[in-house]
Amino acid sequence: MACAAQAQSFQQVAPNSNFFANWQFQQFSSTPPASPIDLASGASNTDISLAGRTLTITNESPAGGYFQVRTAAFSDPASLPANIGISDPTVAFSTVSNRLGDDALFTFSQPLPRGTTLFITDLDIDETANIHFLDCNGNPVDASGFTFLQVSVTSPSNPPNYSVQGAAPDRYWNLEGIADNTNLTNGIIIDSDQVCGVRASSARATAATGGSAYIGYFFGMPWVNVNKSVASVNGSAAQTRVSQPQDTVAYSIVINNPGGIAVTLAAGTFQENLPAGVTFASSADFTCAGLSCTNTADVVVPAYGSITLHIAVKVDAGLNTRTTPSLTNVVALPGLDCSAAGNHCSATTVTTLDAAPSAASVPASGPWSLTLLAALLAGCGYAFRRARPS
Numbered sequence: 036m037a038c039a040a041q042a043q044s045f046q047q048v049a050p051n052s053n054f055f056a057n058w059q060f061q062q063f064s065s066t067p068p069a070s071p072i073d074l075a076s077g078a079s080n081t082d083i084s085l086a087g088r089t090l091t092i093t094n095e096s097p098a099g100g101y102f103q104v105r106t107a108a109f110s111d112p113a114s115l116p117a118n119i120g121i122s123d124p125t126v127a128f129s130t131v132s133n134r135l136g137d138d139a140l141f142t143f144s145q146p147l148p149r150g151t152t153l154f155i156t157d158l159d160i161d162e163t164a165n166i167h168f169l170d171c172n173g174n175p176v177d178a179s180g181f182t183f184l185q186v187s188v189t190s191p192s193n194p195p196n197y198s199v200q201g202a203a204p205d206r207y208w209n210l211e212g213i214a215d216n217t218n219l220t221n222g223i224i225i226d227s228d229q230v231c232g233v234r235a236s237s238a239r240a241t242a243a244t245g246g247s248a249y250i251g252y253f254f255g256m257p258w259v260n261v262n263k264s265v266a267s268v269n270g271s272a273a274q275t276r277v278s279q280p281q282d283t284v285a286y287s288i289v290i291n292n293p294g295g296i297a298v299t300l301a302a303g304t305f306q307e308n309l310p311a312g313v314t315f316a317s318s319a320d321f322t323c324a325g326l327s328c329t330n331t332a333d334v335v336v337p338a339y340g341s342i343t344l345h346i347a348v349k350v351d352a353g354l355n356t357r358t359t360p361s362l363t364n365v366v367a368l369p370g371l372d373c374s375a376a377g378n379h380c381s382a383t384t385v386t387t388l389d390a391a392p393s394a395a396s397v398p399a400s401g402p403w404s405l406t407l408l409a410a411l412l413a414g415c416g417y418a419f420r421r422a423r424p425s
Contacts, residue, residue, distance in 0.1 A: 102139060104129065114189045178227075280351065
């Protein structure tokens with residue numbers, strides 16, 4: 036039997052904290068099923084995703100093991116603190132449930148960013164779950180530095196006992212229900228950028244002690260808002276238009292984290308797409324290859340905080356308004372919905388410069404050109420008469 040390990044890192048979702056603001060939760064890629072999907076031993080389901088990452092769920096139970104993919108509520112609304120950033124706590128997320136004694140493997144198509152949380156719901160008395168975390172090659176990830184997140188608050192039954200067990204590198208989490216916690220939810224915050232998979236094994240000490248013999252699992256991810264703007268042109272914040280070739284345009288990208296967990300954007304994941312007609316000039320935050328730039332180092336956006344990234348470009352010498360009336364610079368981030376409220380992923384700069392007009396731009400014939408020629412000839416004749424000796 037596992038013992039509670041109170042020395043493990045612990046975090047509680049506080050009332051009025053807006054903790055889950057802007058979070059993304061796993062969803063069915065197609066229409067959620069009207070009834071649970073049964074997975075036979077060895078079978079998988081790939082109809083779920085999280086922020087662009089495909090989630091494959093595999094029933095690793097022995098032959099005859101029972102496993103379901105279903106929709107379920109985030110938590111019992113009455114158990115949640117008030118004003119924590121979930122607009123509808125009863126909204127159905129895709130949730131995996133298993134009859135106790137069975138094993139589930141969750142694998143993602145890309146590593147999960149730090150702060151991604153595995154939520155566990157409906158962990159009742161006499162039920163236990165051993166949860167191992169895996170990298171993208173299936174190797175164990177040491178989970179001893181992860182954090183227990185208490186979400187539901189229903190004293191004294193919450194939270195369950197929790198501890199980290201095993202030896203490095205396969206230190207894993209053990210959760211043990213201490214009361215009939217039906218529909219209550221807690222989580223484990225993943226403090227690693229190497230996790231691609233989770234293996235959950237469950238057991239029950241007695242055949243039936245309150246509630247149904249299921250544990251539900253689902254994943255959520257804290258995410259950010261992005262606001263891009265023109266910071267200056269040629270060093271002047273008041274100047275917003277490009278008026279000369281070789282002008283330098285500086286952009287700022289403010290990344291705001293409205294949620295309660297720091298968000299880490301791994302190096303190379305934040306994409307800065309420069310428009311045609313400019314050349315990368317400078318940045319301490321981005322590395323560029325041609326017009327494609329990515330963040331050079333990990334970007335950590337603190338909980339309830341923001342950071343600002345900077346990049347500058349130089350306008351090409353041959354640019355003119357007839358071919359390029361404006362320059363639009365765009366950023367992209369996997370899982371970021373640029374159309375959602377709070378996001379502004381592009382910045383447009385109007386160009387007012389023109390290339391020097393060529394001789395061909397003034398017609399050789401026509402009334403205006405003839406009038407101009409006549410005026411020039413008349414002026415030259417007058418100057419000649421004034422210059423003749425009397």
